[in-house]
Amino acid sequence: xRKSKKDGSGKAHVASTINEPLYVNRPVxxxxxxxxxxxxxxxxxxxxxxxxxxxxxxEHELAKYLGVGHCVLASNxxxxxxxxxxxxxxxxxxxxxxxxxxxxxxxxALRRMEPVFCDIYPDGHDLSVEHCQELLSDETSAVIxxxxxxxxxxxxxxxxxxxxxxxxxIFDAAHAFGTRHGERMIGRFGRAEVFSFHxxxxxxxxxxxxxxxxxxxxxxxxxxxxxFGFTEYDQVDCIGTNAKMSEVHAAMGLANLESIESIMMGTxxxxxxxxxxxxxxxxxxxxxxxxxxxxxxxYVPVLVDEAKFGVTRDKLVSVLHSENVLVRRYFYPGxxxxxxxxxxxxxxISLPVTDFVSERIMVLPGGASLTVEDVEAVCSLLERIHLKxxxxxxxxxxxxxxxxx
Ligand code: T4K
Numbered sequence: 001x002r003k004s005k006k007d008g009s010g011k012a013h014v015a016s017t018i019n020e021p022l023y024v025n026r027p028v029x030x031x032x033x034x035x036x037x038x039x040x041x042x043x044x045x046x047x048x049x050x051x052x053x054x055x056x057x058x059e060h061e062l063a064k065y066l067g068v069g070h071c072v073l074a075s076n077x078x079x080x081x082x083x084x085x086x087x088x089x090x091x092x093x094x095x096x097x098x099x100x101x102x103x104x105x106x107x108x109a110l111r112r113m114e115p116v117f118c119d120i121y122p123d124g125h126d127l128s129v130e131h132c133q134e135l136l137s138d139e140t141s142a143v144i145x146x147x148x149x150x151x152x153x154x155x156x157x158x159x160x161x162x163x164x165x166x167x168x169x170i171f172d173a174a175h176a177f178g179t180r181h182g183e184r185m186i187g188r189f190g191r192a193e194v195f196s197f198h199x200x201x202x203x204x205x206x207x208x209x210x211x212x213x214x215x216x217x218x219x220x221x222x223x224x225x226x227x228f229g230f231t232e233y234d235q236v237d238c239i240g241t242n243a244k245m246s247e248v249h250a251a252m253g254l255a256n257l258e259s260i261e262s263i264m265m266g267t268x269x270x271x272x273x274x275x276x277x278x279x280x281x282x283x284x285x286x287x288x289x290x291x292x293x294x295x296x297x298x299y300v301p302v303l304v305d306e307a308k309f310g311v312t313r314d315k316l317v318s319v320l321h322s323e324n325v326l327v328r329r330y331f332y333p334g335x336x337x338x339x340x341x342x343x344x345x346x347x348x349i350s351l352p353v354t355d356f357v358s359e360r361i362m363v364l365p366g367g368a369s370l371t372v373e374d375v376e377a378v379c380s381l382l383e384r385i386h387l388k389x390x391x392x393x394x395x396x397x398x399x400x401x402x403x404x405x
Contacts, residue, residue, distance in 0.1 A: 018324040018377050025200040025298070026369040028263055034255035042247045051227070054250035058205075061257055066187035068212045070219035073250065074226055077174050077196025077209030078103040079243035081144075084192055084211050085111065087221040088168055092139040096172075097127045098334035099354045100146040104172060105335045116140070117336045119351045124290055125149065125301070125361075128353070129157040136161070142168045147176035147186055149299040150202070151289040155181060155189050162190075170194065173212075177203040178264055178296040187212040197253060202267060202298040202367065203260060205253035208245050264296065266368030271297035273372040274364065277379025278302065281386055283309025287361075300366040301330075303357070310389025313360050319385055325365065325378055332358045 038054060047053065055073055063071040074080035081104055085094075094108050098117035105115040119131045127145040136143075143162055145153040153171065162169040169189075174196035176186040187193050192215070195201075197208035211222055221238075224231055229240030256263070278286050283305045289295035304313040311319070313329070320327050334354040336345055364378060 021324045021326055022365040022374055023326050024328045024363050024365050025367055027199040027204060028368050031255040031259045034258050035252055038251035038254060049244055049246040052247040054247040055245050058250040058253045066185045066212055068188045069214040072211045072219055072222040073245040074209045074243040075245055076207050080209035080211050081194045082107050083222050083225045083243055084194060086225055087218055090141040092141050094142045094144055095132050095135050095140060096144040097146055098336040098351050099125060099331050099358060102335045102338060104144055117349060119353050122353050125357055126153040129154050133161055136165050140167060142170055144170045144172055146172040149301055150175040150179050150296040152181040152294050181294055202296055203256055205249040208249050263368045268297045269372055270366055270370050270375055273375035274300050277375055281383050298367055300364040302362050302364055303360045304362055309386055313362055317362060323381055328363045330363045334358045
């Protein structure tokens with residue numbers, strides 16, 4: 001984690017320019033020694049992949065941390081979701097949000113299935129239960145909801161809907177490592193949950209992912225599928241693939257898991273600094289979790305209201321980039337408007353909330369790689385851009401930036 005710079009008085013001061021790029025979800029790199037000592041072990045044992053001891057240990061430790069029966073690691077989150085789709089034998093149509101990462105839609109389309117894009121709620125940006133209900137049909141084989149921004153989807157309502165329809169509910173928990181829902185951690189809900197451990201996630205293994213489930217048979221099936229369908233040496237019982245995690249990736253996961261409490265605390269401090277800093281900036285609305293207790297604080301999604309802020313979301317993004325604040329437009333456009341899906345659904349589909357949010361959303365740099373001082377500098381920059389463009393009279397100087405002229 002980056003240390004905050006303080007002056008002689010011990011007070012952190014807000015920099016007027018941001019000299020180093022601030023990335024959205026820059027990977028945490030906190031426990032180098034924990035990683036290197038495990039790397040030495042791997043090197044000496046010369047066991048590099050194929051369900052090695054580090055992978056087994058990480059599966060055990062993650063299941064314990066999440067309080068779930070089984071954790072099956074995979075080479076990345078997309079591969080993990082693919083294993084699950086195949087293990088459950090899904091076919092036909094699957095309902096999922098258009099406002100999420102496009103990976104799951106791709107998995108379905110590649111399997112000749114139909115992604116049925118569902119709208120979201122304007123407050124939480126998560127799957128609308130009401131719209132999902134409208135979209136269910138006899139051909140629907142599952143619902144895959146995302147815990148967007150690391151906050152739980154409407155778990156109980158979706159579960160009731162899927163139970164009534166007799167179909168499995170799956171959660172894309174890629175954003176939600178470390179989030180609680182009531183007394184339980186995310187990872188224990190639905191038929192199964194799927195995590196991404198990509199470098200940009202709160203908890204990561206460089207690249208990686210996992211399926212978590214309470215169902216032993218499902219876990220066993222997933223293990224077979226990720227290893228070409230092998231059940232024994234020379235025995236292949238089903239058609240499978242290669243979605244295995246290597247030992248080096250698992251070693252990084254074990255090192256990060258050792259530091260997870262400090263990573264989570266640093267992440268929360270950064271989010272709370274944004275809560276304070278963005279409060280007074282007109283035209284920027286921090287999309288907050290429904291419950292402060294049910295978030296991992298990792299994502300800092302902000303909606304830009306052009307009329308009140310003074311510039312469009314896209315102009316603001318480009319100005320921030322030129323000032324070293326590398327914000328992202330996650331998730332713009334909605335999957336239904338990406339070329340491969342637009343070609344299929346065209347204008348036949350109406351997802352007004354998805355369109356509204358995706359045209360205004362901007363994700364600010366968050367997570368424990370930042371300092372509170374970084375956040376104060378970002379908020380101060382946002383304030384100055386707003387004041388300049390909303391023509392409030394007070395115009396502190398910005399660095400040379402043609403975009404602001
Ligand atoms: N479901 C959801 C809801 C997801 O968000 C994702 C992945 C998945 C499923 C699928 O899981 P995986 O199969 O990926 O495990 C990134 C990630 O590649 C992707 O994992 C992630 N979501 C998606 C939202 O973002 P890009 O193309 O935006 O990544 P990139 O390279 O622009 O990096 C993002 C930011 O991180 C930049 O600000 C730069 C910074 N960065 C990135 C890397 C890789 C670093 O500072 N260091 C690095 O090493 O896709």
